[in-house]
Amino acid sequence: MPSNFSTQNKQKLIFAGTPEFAAEHLKGLIAAGHEIALVLTQPDARVGRGRKTKPTPVKAVAIEHDIPVLQPESLKNNDEVLDQIKSINPEFMIVVAYGLLIPKAFLDAPVQGCLNVHGSILPRWRGAAPVQRAIESMDAESGVCVMQMDVGLDTGPVRHQINLPIERQTSAELLDQLAVIGVDSLLEVLEAPESFPPVAQPEEGVTYAHKIHKSEKTIDWTLAAKALDAKVRALQPWPSVMVENESYAFKILEAQPAVNGASSEPGTIIAVDAKGIEVAAGDGSERLLIQKIQVSGGKPVNVKDFLNGKPDYFQKGQSLKPSAGENE
Missing domain, CATH: 3.40.50.170 (Formyl transferase, N-terminal domain)
Incomplete structure (x- = not known):
């Protein structure tokens, strides 16, 4: 009907x-x-x-x-x-x-x-x-x-x-x-x-x-990539999963599991290119590909477009840590 x-x-x-x-x-x-x-x-x-x-x-x-x-x-x-x-x-x-x-x-x-x-x-x-x-x-x-x-x-x-x-x-x-x-x-x-x-x-x-709490935006990179992907989607539009590098905190708005690779410390950036930011997850061999982000105080943007303006913002080998940054 x-x-x-x-x-x-x-x-x-x-x-x-x-x-x-x-x-x-x-x-x-x-x-x-x-x-x-x-x-x-x-x-x-x-x-x-x-x-x-x-x-x-x-x-x-x-x-x-x-x-x-x-x-x-x-x-x-x-x-x-x-x-x-x-x-x-x-x-x-x-x-x-x-x-x-x-x-x-x-x-x-x-x-x-x-x-x-x-x-x-x-x-x-x-x-x-x-x-x-x-x-x-x-x-x-x-x-x-x-x-x-x-x-x-x-x-x-x-x-x-x-x-x-x-x-x-x-x-x-x-x-x-x-x-x-x-x-x-x-x-x-x-x-x-x-x-x-x-x-x-x-x-x-x-x-x-149970009710969603703001504290759930923190990320545990030792979770399987599929579980992290599910969490990113589950917490949209609020409170959004948040991480930070050495300089800035940002929301992960879109991500998906990628092809496994050599073992690395979970949370480590493995690659940065037009496809997105590839991060080690799970036991270290799994990969989560971050495709859309929102830096604190900024607007949602695809990683490809973001890198066009700030190509050095993310670097291979950087660690993305859980963030306690405020949500808008």
Whole structure:
């Protein structure tokens, strides 16, 4: 079912979500003709060096469409928000990457409960960062589940599931693909809920996708080149793997395993040319080819183009060390 279709079963809904992935689902519901009576999203965050407040992507969409917005710091014992939801009497509350725990009283408030769109093949990768952990773990596939929520952490029965192969996507690219699938899946379930009965998740195969932390940007060159490649892609766009040579720190934005060679100290630059920066990894015989970087304070650039302006920036034999440089 294409995401630009107009639903025949228009419903009154409440939407709870925060990041861009969630905002795409809110846009899809609005475009399909559903009535979004209220939006819940996390409080505005302070971003950038000036620490100015910025609305969440979901809030920005809600404001554009004149939808009322609430931004509670917590829903625990929050009778004021609960009473507003009850007064609206929505058919469903749709939850997509909201980021707050939802108490049972809130789950029970809508007529047909709460539906959650989750970016993994449940029960694998329950939790906050399913897409990043799937890529980092070199899973063969990811997917989207539309789940009937219960009080557990992503433990509810699944009503709709679509799988998607993981090839060489970054987390940002895979999230974009899953957002399209997620919107279509959600609209299908809302169009005919009775056609998608809840099915309990398997008891085996449960894993948890813990939140991504800034500290994970550090690199361990003794990991296999394939694992390093996966980590680089998993941590895009944030926090990005960071390394440094004798002079500067930089983000590794694109890399891939290269042909093995003679053993060298992991982290040592083996070659620098138009193809990229070849670095020893794993047991020292493996190679990671860095193809795109971003020097602190600079813009993303292909290594080939970077070397045209600074041919001596990287040298064979240099050691690239983990960096504690700040992320923007």
